[in-house]
Amino acid sequence: MDTGDTAWVLVATALVLFMTPGLALFYGGMVRSRHVLAMLMQNFSAMGLVAVLWVVVGFTLAFGSFGDGGFLGSLEFLGLRGVGAEPGLGLTIPLILFCAYQMTFAIITPALITGAVADRMKYSAYLLFIGLWVLLVYSPVAHWVFAGGWLAAMGALDFAGGAVVHINAGAAALAVVLVLGKRRRWPAEPMPPHSLPLTLLGTGILWFGWFGFNAGSALAANGVAAQAFMNTFLAASAGLLGWIVVERVRSGHPTTLGAASGAVAGLVAITPCAGFVGGLSPLVIGFAAGAVCFLAVGLKYKLGYDDSLDVVGVHLVGGLIGALLLGLLADSSVNELAVDGLLLGGGAGLLVDQLVASVVTLAYSFVVSYLLALGLKATIGIRVSEEEEETGLDLSLHAESAYVVEPAHIAELQPRATSLDAMAAPTETPSRTEANT
Secondary structure (H helix, E strand, O other): OOHHHHHHHHHHHHHHHHHHHHHHHHHHHHOOHHHHHHHHHHHHHHHHHHHHHHHHHHHHHHHOOOOOOOOOOOOOOHHHOOOOOOEOOOOOOEHHHHHHHHHHHHHHHHHHHHHOOOOOEOHHHHHHHHHHHHHHHHHHHHHHHOOOOHHHHHOOOOOOOHHHHHHHHHHHHHHHHHHHOOOOOOOOOOOOOOOHHHHHHHHHHHHHHHHHHHHHHHOOOOHHHHHHHHHHHHHHHHHHHHHHHHHHHHHOOOOHHHHHHHHHHHHHHHOOOOOOOOOOHHHHHHHHHHHHHHHHOOHHHHHOOOOOOOHHHHHHHHHHHHHHHHHHHOOOOOOOOOOOOHHHOOOOHHHHHHHHHHHHHHHHHHHHHHHHHHHHHHOOOOEOOHHHHHHOHHHHHHOOOOOOOOOHHHHHHOOOOOHHHHHHOOOOOOOHHHHHO
């Protein structure tokens, strides 16, 4: 065990967990005010439910039989059996810490889906969906890529979750919204964000936590972690610029929501590449993601699917951009585990592997997620009633309101005295000047 590596991954684990509250604020600011608590509740609930499922069975399904080139992990770690403070799986950190670190990934991935289903999904259906999804979709795909399963054995690379996290969640989001249907009066009625400051705060937290997400995936305090750290920073910055440049050209105004969305798009795209590219590559990847994802979010209006907060346009498309550009820009001098991409003289082999891994992940997640959503729709129901949607999910599902406004008539009953009134009021013993006056 290496104490430096262990210290860094401890910090990285906390950073990745912090991303889920950041995501809650990022999404929460974008919904209408009567749905904001429901959005926060869905994200925070993932921190509870997925953590429990992960330690009981999810971790072993994902990382059991590590490096077997297979499709699903064994049950060797069922209920954390054999997962202790000693290193394992060839790592220099305690196996229990690796389990915790991967748990934070398993938590935020299904939480990403909440942005697509905002304003209309039943809370009970959401919990059942993400619980089943983590076991049936996330854990197998994590085994294929992160644990040396068949996609990794084929040669596909994914440093921190382009396929496992973003393509996976984006495909699931698209499947669920097709079953769920559109929000009432969408797209005829504008549904602007109710609090962009919340969204920008969430963006800052996500950007901060993403250093743990990407640099932490080196699983060591070394040069690869440092490279991933810088790549993450640069891609987010370039993504922000890419989005607002295209937005300015297309609509005439760069917006704060565009800046936030562009930064996240850059972060998404660099995720699979973070520890495998160097030089100016993260600027190319980030800028491309910001520009293309801006154009991609408009597809929902043309194709008619109601992806409320653009999970498909940012996470699915951004994940695909990163995975495929890695096939062009991977640099073996940055990381000995990589092979050179096509533009660095390595041939088209890696690009083909990246394409296959992306298509397989997208198709598997979409099909299983669609079937899960259909099953829930046919049994407990997946969507709230029209009355509940109109009232707002905060009140109808959770009996709470994010913003309590004092009724006007109560304010009118309050004393109108101000500090100036108090200064002007006569005292019990007037001064000589006042008495003469």
